[in-house]
Amino acid sequence: MTQQCTCPTGAQVELGSVVVSGHEVSCVHGEPRRYVWQDGGHLQVGTLADYARTWEHHAYSGDSDLSGELxxxxxxxxxxVEPLGADDNDWMHYRLTIGNESVYVQIDGRS
Ligand SMILES: [Zn+2]
Known part of the structure; x- marks a missing residue:
């Protein structure tokens, strides 16, 4: 990732549940990117947080026609996708990462 600003290494912004690493909130690069991806042959647009909601839905329904390319x-x-393990209530935790952006997702493992 090319550095086009003066944000300190280790800086982090959280906006709309998307964690953006390497930038501060005042930086233009600190804004979560908007992506296009395919969901069942349809193009969807949104941030990584929007994608994560769709990803959750697919995890529940078990279909796999959601693209992993954004x-x-x-x-x-x-x-x-990094599995972070289950908690005491059987919720499965995952971190979804794209470049320097990540979101945390949890899925009810009992369903
Ligand atoms: Zn920056």
């Missing part, structure tokens, strides 16, 4: 006008990103 695009901006100029770039293409691969979704990274």
């Amino acid at each position: 695009r901006t006008w100029t770039e293409s990103y691969r979704l990274r």
